[in-house]
Amino acid sequence: MITFRKSLSLLLAAGLSVSLLAGCGSPDSGTAEGPSATVEIVNKEGFPIVSEPLTLTMMAPDVGIQNWQDMKVMQEMEKLTGIQLKFANAPLDSFETKKNLVFASGEYPDILYAASLTQAEEITYGSQGILLPLEELLPEYAPNVQKILDEHPDIRKSxxxxxxxxxxxxxIxxxxxxxxxxxxxxGDFLKALGVKKLPETTEELYTYLKRVKEEDPNGNGKADEIPLESVKIKDIRVWMLGAFGIYDEELYVDDKEQVHFTPLDDAYLEYLKYMNRLWSEDLLDHEAFSQTDEQKKAKGRSNLLALFPDWHAYFTLGGEQSTEDPMFIPIKSDSVEAAAIAKHRGISTGQFAITSSNPAPEASLRWIDYIYTYEGALLFDKGPEGVLWKYTDKDILTKEWLPVPGxxxxEEYxxxxxxxxxxxxPMMVNDDVVKGLKSDFDDWVDKETKEKLVDRGARVPFPxxxxxxxxxTEVSGxxxxxxxYVEQMEARFVTGQEPLGNWNNYIETLEKMGGSRVREVYQGAYDRWKES
Structure with a gap:
C-alpha cells in the first residue's frame, strides 16, 4: 500500500519548507497532509510492516530509568516491524510543559506516545490539522483496535x-x-488495639482514629502516632467524600443521571465538617496539605501511621509485601444508605496520536495495533520471553518468572x-499476560479489591x-x-481558618464564578454522550 502523503520531492518542487507545512492541513476535509521522506510500501498483514526502511520520531514521557533506544522491547519492535524510532522524550515531571512547547513550535514528532492528551488538546489540534483523524484508517491498518471499538461502543463514544x-x-x-x-x-496498629472488625461508618472510623491517638499502638511510650495521613489531601479526598454520597471531587452523575459539580453540593459541606472535626482533634496530620510523598513515607517507615494512602501498604511502611495490612473499607455516614465508591473508567484517553508531520500514518497504526494484541501486550508489559519470564505451557499461555539478571x-529491572x-x-491490558505470574500477594490484593470495592457497588463517576x-473554551476558563478557589477554601474550611458558618458566602462566590454553568455544560455533554 502506497501512503497517500505527498513526497518530500513534491513539496520541495513547490518551494515549500517542511517546517512551514508541519501542522498545516484541511480541517474541513478531515485530513492533514504532512511531508514524507520517501514513498513507503506498507504491508497490511504480517511482519515486517514496511518493505523499505522507515524512521519515525516519537515523543513520550520518560521516567528516567533507561534510554528508550536501549530498551529490549523497543529493539524487538524494530526487528519485528522494520520501523526505527528516534525518541524526543521529556522527563515525566516536565512532560506537560514540553508537550505544550512542541505544539506551539510548529515542529512536531511523528508520534505522540503515552501523551495523555486532554479532550481540549484533541479538539484544538485536531481541528487545526496537527493531529490526524484515525477512524478511516483503523479498519485496514488497526484491525485489533477496530475490533475492540466494535465490541465496546462506549469506548468508541468516549x-x-x-x-x-x-x-x-x-x-484500555x-x-x-x-x-x-x-x-x-x-496491621500492627490494628493488632495492638485488638481491632477485629474494620470501621464501616464515619463514627466507627472516628473512634478508631481517636484510639490510635490516645492508646500508643506503636508501643514507644510517646503520643507520636498519626491516625490519618495524606499528601495534599488529593489522595484521600474521594474516599472521605464517598461517605456522604459523592463519587468524585469535581464531577459525577447520580442514580437519576443528574450531573453534579461537587463543590456546590450540600453533601460537600458535610464532608468539610467531618474533615474539620478530624483536623481539630489532631486525627488528620497537620502537614497533610503541604508535605511530599517522601515525607509521608518517612513517617510510615518510622511506624507512625495508622491509615494512609499508597499503591500498596509496604510502599509506605517499608519492608516486604504483607497481607497483614488490610485495605480500607469505604465508610458511610448517617446521611446515606451506602458509601459512594468510585470505579476506574477502564480507559485512559489520549495515549497515542499521529501528527501531520508523520510520513507513514498507516505504518504507525500497524505498529501500535500490535500492542493491542495478547502478544504485543505481553511484550510491552513483561519484556521479551527468556529475560524475566518463560512459558511453562504455551498452549494455555501459562508462564513462570525467571531469576532477575544480576x-x-x-520491577526495577x-x-x-x-x-x-x-x-x-497505549495498549489493551490482557488478563492472559499475567497467567501463571501472579504471586500470593497479588491474589490477596485482588481479593481485597473485589470484596471491599467491587462487591460493595463501585461504579464509574463520570464517563x-x-x-x-x-x-x-468556556469551561476551561x-x-x-x-x-x-475551591482548593484554597477547602484547606481553610478543614483547618478552621474559615468558619464553616460562612458556607453560604462560599456558595454565592462559586455561583458568581460560574459553578452552576459548569454543571449545566457537562449535563448537556453527558446527555449527548448517552444518546450518541
Whole structure:
C-alpha cells in the first residue's frame, strides 16, 4: 500500500519548507497532509510492516530509568516491524510543559506516545490539522483496535470528538477498579488495639482514629502516632467524600443521571465538617496539605501511621509485601444508605496520536495495533520471553518468572526493558499476560479489591467525553479560577481558618464564578454522550 502523503520531492518542487507545512492541513476535509521522506510500501498483514526502511520520531514521557533506544522491547519492535524510532522524550515531571512547547513550535514528532492528551488538546489540534483523524484508517491498518471499538461502543463514544473524528487511541483495561490509590491500615496498629472488625461508618472510623491517638499502638511510650495521613489531601479526598454520597471531587452523575459539580453540593459541606472535626482533634496530620510523598513515607517507615494512602501498604511502611495490612473499607455516614465508591473508567484517553508531520500514518497504526494484541501486550508489559519470564505451557499461555539478571528488584529491572512502567502506555491490558505470574500477594490484593470495592457497588463517576470547542473554551476558563478557589477554601474550611458558618458566602462566590454553568455544560455533554 502506497501512503497517500505527498513526497518530500513534491513539496520541495513547490518551494515549500517542511517546517512551514508541519501542522498545516484541511480541517474541513478531515485530513492533514504532512511531508514524507520517501514513498513507503506498507504491508497490511504480517511482519515486517514496511518493505523499505522507515524512521519515525516519537515523543513520550520518560521516567528516567533507561534510554528508550536501549530498551529490549523497543529493539524487538524494530526487528519485528522494520520501523526505527528516534525518541524526543521529556522527563515525566516536565512532560506537560514540553508537550505544550512542541505544539506551539510548529515542529512536531511523528508520534505522540503515552501523551495523555486532554479532550481540549484533541479538539484544538485536531481541528487545526496537527493531529490526524484515525477512524478511516483503523479498519485496514488497526484491525485489533477496530475490533475492540466494535465490541465496546462506549469506548468508541468516549474517544470520538464532536466533529466525528478519532484523534487518539486510549489505554484500555476493562478490569481496572482503582479510581484512586487505596487507603491501607497499619496491621500492627490494628493488632495492638485488638481491632477485629474494620470501621464501616464515619463514627466507627472516628473512634478508631481517636484510639490510635490516645492508646500508643506503636508501643514507644510517646503520643507520636498519626491516625490519618495524606499528601495534599488529593489522595484521600474521594474516599472521605464517598461517605456522604459523592463519587468524585469535581464531577459525577447520580442514580437519576443528574450531573453534579461537587463543590456546590450540600453533601460537600458535610464532608468539610467531618474533615474539620478530624483536623481539630489532631486525627488528620497537620502537614497533610503541604508535605511530599517522601515525607509521608518517612513517617510510615518510622511506624507512625495508622491509615494512609499508597499503591500498596509496604510502599509506605517499608519492608516486604504483607497481607497483614488490610485495605480500607469505604465508610458511610448517617446521611446515606451506602458509601459512594468510585470505579476506574477502564480507559485512559489520549495515549497515542499521529501528527501531520508523520510520513507513514498507516505504518504507525500497524505498529501500535500490535500492542493491542495478547502478544504485543505481553511484550510491552513483561519484556521479551527468556529475560524475566518463560512459558511453562504455551498452549494455555501459562508462564513462570525467571531469576532477575544480576539479582535485584524485578520491577526495577522490568523498567529497563519496556516503556510500560510509570506511564499510561497505549495498549489493551490482557488478563492472559499475567497467567501463571501472579504471586500470593497479588491474589490477596485482588481479593481485597473485589470484596471491599467491587462487591460493595463501585461504579464509574463520570464517563470520558468531549465538549464542543466552544464549550471547552468556556469551561476551561471557568474551571481555572474555580479549582483554585475551591482548593484554597477547602484547606481553610478543614483547618478552621474559615468558619464553616460562612458556607453560604462560599456558595454565592462559586455561583458568581460560574459553578452552576459548569454543571449545566457537562449535563448537556453527558446527555449527548448517552444518546450518541
Amino acid at each position: 474517544i470520538t470528538a464532536p466533529d466525528g473524528h478519532i484523534y487518539s487511541l486510549p489505554r 483495561d476493562l478490569n481496572a477498579v482503582w479510581y484512586r490509590g487505596p487507603l491501607w491500615y497499619n 539479582g535485584g528488584d524485578r 522490568r523498567a529497563t526493558l519496556t516503556p510500560n512502567y510509570g506511564i499510561a502506555s 470520558a467525553l468531549f465538549l464542543t470547542q466552544e464549550e471547552q 471557568l474551571l481555572s479560577d474555580l479549582r483554585t
